[in-house]
Amino acid sequence: MLKRVNLEHILFLDIETVPQQKNYKDLDDTTKQLWELKTQYQRKDEFTPEEFYDRAGIWAEFGKIICISVGYFKIQGDIRNFRTTSFYGDEVTVLKEFKTLLETHFNNTHHLLCAHNGKEFDFPYIARRMIINSIDIPFKLNLFGKKPWEVPHLDTLELWKFGDYKTFTSLKLMAHVLGVPSPKDDIDGSQVRDVYYKENDIDRIITYCEKDTVTVAQIFLRLRNEPLLPEEEILSV
Template sequence: MLPKSILEHTLVLDIETVSAAASYAELSPTMQKLWALKAEALQRRLAEEEKMTAADYYPEKAGIYAEFGKIVCITVGVFTKNEEGQYKLRLKSFYGDDEKVLLQDFSAMLSKYFQRRGQQYVCGHNIKEFDMPYICRRMIVQGLPLPAPLQIYGKKPWELHHFLDSMTLWKFGDYKAYTSLKLLCGLFGIPTPKDDIDGSQVGRSYWEDGDLDRIEVYCKKDVFATAQVLLRFMLEDPLALIFESADG
């Protein structure tokens, strides 16, 4: 069981990503060729009738890969306690069309408040395999230095204990299966963050609807749900957590 003492030293995080361009046709000739190779490799195990052209596959899958996508929102949450002893999660989002700006703002926050590795933690669902590597790769693409918590070059898995991954925690040493945040929420009776859109619809909301605000709300819901799952690992009541926005 995780100690409750770490909560007020933990940053809960989630990112939302989309394809780097609205369509395959808008990519440079070089990136079109590279995506075509990637799409071919990704679809190799699919049945022939399930396969798509590189152009059709691009809006479906490109956002998952840091080489072909970009970050449009990073939401973070920190735990505090009110006078009644209830846990609150204070949320803030970094979002917009300019990925470099939002990454700079996010990095500045980390550098200011999260420098004590070993004493502070970053929590998310599947952050070790997705969120943290994606952020690091996109910061390098944008020519930005990595803040101290993200300087993980050459680190062994056991040297990354400051990353609290709720999916890894749930595995309890089992490396065979992926467990979604939605499933854990259903299991623990936590309201699903997927009640409006889900990850597969973020790209459409961004490129077709231009609805960044909707994406930001969805990202906040994911962070809040992840924080509730973390509380459950500590045998706390996740539904007692209070939502508080730090934006504005």
């Protein structure tokens, strides 16, 4: 079935998120209380709410998006290119620019979005942050009333499960077992907060996010049993 999908109809993506505030002490009292309630199961007695706040970027209610990287195939005859670009900076700007891309270039019924664990994280996170920021959700992210087979989303994690819902396979592990060059040669997700708030190095985060996007595309190619992208076929635009 995957080989029937036109590669040029897929927008591959990855997002990077951080806590809404640099420090826990910057939260108002109500948000602090809600954060404590939201995370009490995950924290148990091991961490205080303040100690756990560096993980706030995981939840759309307490985090924000600082980068969305996308990638898409352009194929002309025997020439295949994978082009990446990123939206970064102020969250509202990031979300609006991403929405514009969807509505102008990936707005047909045959267009699909693809991410690793996208159905559990990337897609709902983007939609929630759009609502929080008073941005209308684009058609590709609005699932209301859609039947399962009408949802325009692909998820490489879901494709790898083959119906097995008992386990989670990270992007790094899946890339390793499939022989895809590892994208984790600089930072990992747990370091994004510090790189953003302490080092103020958004360029480093963009590079990391784009590498993950390329890896998702590479994994998708492997799932189709097709050759991987060599470096010369990957372009940043």
